[in-house]
Structures are given as C-alpha cells and as structure tokens.
Amino acid sequence: MRRLPSLTLASNSGRLRQAFRPRSTLARLSTGLNQNSRKNPLICNSTQECPLPAVGLRQLSTGSLPAHIKVPLPALSPTMESGTLIAWHKKVGDSIAEGDLLCEIETDKATMGFETPEEGFMAKILIEAGTKDIPIGKLCCIIVQEKADIAAFDSFTDSGAAEKPKAEPTKAARPQESAKPQTTSAAPKAHAAFENPDLMGPAVRLLLHQYHIKEDGIKRSGPKGNILKSDVLDFISAKKLKPAPIQHSAPKSGDKAAAPSKPIGSVRHVEKFVDIPLTNIRSVIAKRLLQSKQTIPHEYLSADILSDKVTKLRQDLKAKGIKVSINDFLVKGCALALKAVPEVNVQWKDQTSHLMQNVDVSVAVATPTGLITPIVFGADSLGILAISEKIRELAKKAKENKLALNEFQGGTFT
Template sequence: MHQLLSTNPVVVQFTRSSSLRGKAKTLVGPAVRRILHHYRIHDHDIPASGPKKNVLKHDVLSFIDKKELQPVPKVKTPPAVPETAPADVISKPSLGRGEKFTDIPLTNMRKTIAKRLTDSKHNIPHSYVAADLQADKLTALRKKLAKDGVKVSVNDFLIKAVGLALRAVPEVNVQFKNDEIIRIPTVDVSVAVATPNGLITPIIAGADRLQVSDISAKIRDLAGRAKINKLALNEFQGGSFTISNLGMFGISNFTAIINPPQTAILAVGGTRLELGNDLTPHSLFSLTLCYDARAITELDAQRFVNHLELLIGNPDTMITDTTRINVSNIDLSALL
C-alpha cells in the first residue's frame, strides 16, 4: 500500500507540499505561487536562480518539465446537507447537477422590440398616473349581456372606454415626432398581444365609434392572425395609444413602456374584491397611465384617467350607438 502511494506523482506532490508547509521562501511572486498551487509542489524543492535567491517562473516551469508533472485535479466537495434534512432529501442528488442548458437566439422581432423599448425608456421622460376603478356595474352588465347571448370581455369595454376618453381628451391622442406634438385626427387604439415571436400591437381603428361587440369581434380576428404572423403592416404599425392588459394573467398592477411615436400606454391589472367603507365587497381593478411628459401635461393625463373612471363606472353609456354620440355635447371634462 505504501509503495503504491509513493509511486503516484500526484500523491508525492501533495505529501511533499503538506510536509514542508511553513518552510516557503518569502520571495515568491503571485504568478509563481499560482503555478505551485496548481501543481501542488513546494518552492523549497525548486533550485532558485533569482538575484535574491528567489524562485522565478522559469525555474518552476523547468522543474515541472523535467519531472513531467501534471496539474493536480480539483476535488469537488458536495454541498453539506443539514442534519435535520429528511432522509429522502439526503439520498437524492442535488437538483441542477448535470443539467444541460440551451442557448436560444433572439428572433429579429425580439431584437427590434428590445432595442425600441430600451431607447424609449432611455430617451422619453416617463410619467405616471394610477387609479383604482370600480367594476361592479361593468361585471353586472357583462352578465346581463351574456344572458342575451352577447359575450364581451372587460378588455373589450376598456378599448371602448379608452376610445371615448381619447375623443373627449384629444390632448392625449397625440404622437411625438421630430420634437413636435402631432394631433391624430382618428382614435386608433393599439392592443398588446403576445405571440410566439414576441409582442405585437394590432390596432383597433376608430375605436371610439365602434360598438363593444364589434370591438370584441375585431380584436379576436386581429389577435388570432397576429399569432400566425398574418397581419398587414397597417394593422399593427401606427396607432395613437396602446393598452397592455396583464390582468388576465393574474398581474394586479404594473407599469409599461411607451411605444414611440405614441405618447401614452395604459397598463391594466386584474380584477379583485375589496371591502368598502360599508363592509360590502366591491370589484376593483388597477390601471396605470404612462405618458410622455414632453407631449402630455399632468392635468390632461389626470383628465383622461378620470374619464375612464366615469365610463367604467357607468358602462351603459358604452353600449349605445356611439356613431351618433357627440362627446363634446356630453362634456365629460366639465366633471373636473
């Protein structure tokens, strides 16, 4: 047994290093010390040729070459298992050991999205207005419509409400190009849709004048074709405002990044129940308007959110024939 150990160069190196610890020459540079550590050899065994009897890198390399030594492999120590760990945890190997990872290159769409959103967050002064909207009447109306065979989602009503609010507050229905604010004559609402290739924003053109049921049919058609890359350019490029609704995925509230040249985006969270002052449960959801402070004032942003609050709180106003409605006659801004 002893003879077998003595013929193993790795063991010989390690034994020599251990037995001579404490007798090291003091003049050993970092590079030399690193090599000595990797090969588990001691500078005491190496003839020194330095001006002050110190071991040089050349001396170590010559010694290694002469002895035909190999680096000592590193010994990996398994992670310690707490004494109180269950028996099944101790017997199983650590999770993640031996797993393989795959690098997935970005698609051109994801590269473009990443670049545009990074530029937007870096160059556009993002400001925010947040609010909690009561949705009790909206929920009741949707149930009533469902009994009549009309199935529309909260998102469909939101698109309609945003369209009407943009018509009532045209100061928010703008784009920002070449350091100029551009008023958009139509109300075209973009809706963020997740696809296998990345996020895309199909446009509901003339959202302020469409019936909620028409909006529902149109968004289903656009979202379906977006997921199979069948949209025309004019169906997802442009628009005057964007809605990003993550409430359907269980997100309660969040902030979004403006998609230039648009100047605003609405982040919508999921519906939740809360007790009111009268201790009765109320249905609420949170939204956050993110707007470009260069193009939209804080007052106009707040007016826009207040109009949304009024429309969602009174959803009956959104299911009439909106092609005949003149918002200027209603004068919702007078509520401010």
C-alpha cells in the first residue's frame, strides 16, 4: 500500500505544501483495507476510534459506511491551538479535484486557505462556517470517491464530538411570597423645564430643582450670562430657603407603578456603540502581550538621535522619485546593531536561549483583522532601497491576507 497523501495547505498568495505530496486516489487506497487496517493506524474502521492526525495527514475510514476520507482541522501554525472556520468553498455534492480550495481557516496568525487532500465529492460538512474556537483534530468534513455514496452520510455525526454539559435540573420554583407594601419616596414636583439649560451646569440645575427656584430670579456672574453654583447658593442664603420636603406615602392597592421621573435638564446627546467581535488573531495578540508583560522582565531605554543627515538623504532621494521612510532606516539600523551585538539576536525556546546566525527583522503591520509582523530576512545585508521595497511588498500582502506562513514566523527582532 502506498503511503497516505497529506492535506495540502494554501495561502491566498499561493500553495504551501507539506512533506508528503498527494499521489493516490481513494479508490486505490480502499483496496485491501480490511486486512491492512491493523497495520496502519491511519486506516480506521467505523467501530474504532481513529487517532488524531498530525499536520499533513488524513484519516481513511471503512466499515458499515462506504469508504471515505475524514478531514480534520489541521494545525496551520506551530502555536495554533484552535481556529475559526471562516467560509466553505465547497458544499455537499460538489465535485472536488486535488488542490481545490476547500475552506478558509483563521489561525492565531492569519487566515489561511485549506486545500482538499484528494479528489472525490463532498459528502458531509460537520462544522458550519463562522464556527469559532474549533480544536485541532476536530472533524470538519467527509469526502467520498463516488457521488452515489453521498446519501449514506446524510445522518452521519462525529463520534468524537465533545458532549455538551448536561443542564442542571431546574429547581422547583418556590411559591412567591405575598408582596409587602413598600413605602416609596415621592419625588418633589419637578420645576418647569428650564428656559436656558445650556447656561447652567448639572449642579445648578439640581439646586434649582431642589429649592423650586426660577432661574430668572438669579443674579448671574458667570461668563456669557451663565449661572454659577455660587450664584444659586448666594440666592438661597439671602432668601433663607430650605429644600422642598419629600413626602412619603404608601401606594394604594391596585395602583400602577409610577413611571420613572424624567431626567433633570436637557439631554444633549445619547452615546451609541457597536460591539466588535474579537478575532482569533486579536485574541492571541492580547494573550501574548499579557504573557510578555507578566513573564518577561522589561527595561526601557531612550536616546536622542540627530536625524538631519537622514532627513537630507530622504529629501535627495525623493527629488529623484525614490521614496523611503524613516522606518526603513530604523530597520537597517537595528539590523546592523544586532550584527554588532549578537547576544541580542536570540530566540528563547524550551528554556534555552538560541543565538541566531541570521538577522531577520520583523516589521509590525496593522491589518483589518489585527497586527501581524512579516519578516525582512537578512536585513543586515540589504540596502535601504531593498528594505523599503521588501517592507512595501510585505505590507501589501499582509493587508490583502496573502502572507505565507514562512513570511511571518521566525523573526529574530521586531
């Protein structure tokens, strides 16, 4: 039997293939499955649990159902623990050719295209588009070789699905106690609407309301005729006024609850807001930044730099139609500094500090889905113009969600 083909991954900019290249078809793989299923753990029967595949492997199943391929959610990045299924590009009954884009998956790094591992027909979709926090290895869909086999999977369910927690039995509702009459405080009768509410603050309006004072009787000392709190207090002191008493009365049986009193003064505007769902990328960024702040000692250094020569050089290049940014010079400067002080050009892995030979500078790019850091590889050996062109190229691909995995993983400095 030939070795099983792998899943093929693709970013929007091109295909990213794993170590094994798909070669055989489902019909060839299904030959002699029963006698070989014990020898190959990737060939599963419907009566036994299939082990979760590693990245690039798929599961082939037989048994009471027609031969089929189970396609689980793969790990599309080394740090990926779960993903969001953004959209399906195939629906049940669609013909599938090797290399066709099956769906789009949002990882902790980016949104990646997920290519089909085999030719055949889509028989069952087990995870709907838009589903979030899908664990690695969760069964996504079923592919069959013959279109006539699709009907056999109408009622197919994922046996490895996590069981939903049982709802606690609802406690018997206690008999409601008879409502006791409660004493309520009747608010003092509100004064008529203020003539010029914009000429007074909330404290002034409250005092006028509490003491039943008309605003036209107050001497105004504020700018542009505004009434100040001190003006009202002087008026109250001069007139020896006392706040209106609050009457307490018990509501009569059958009376409807009084409507809430209107807010004092005029409401100038009501704030509106929109809830923005958190993407996987933004969620991971938040977790990583928190982890960085909590577990890594921080030190902050600052220095004053005379940038007159850099500014002059940029102006000279601009006059020749060449645009470079201050950021391009900073990338080059950081790369040369890392080359001069290699102890800083390290990566921390498995409780070990790895001294890196290459100087690969990551540059932060803001995208609609979150911040991503594509890499300028070998920045120390590149000129300013080459760095500028590379950053523009990477930024464009990042904003269009077309970065390949190797273009934003493995930088030595950000």
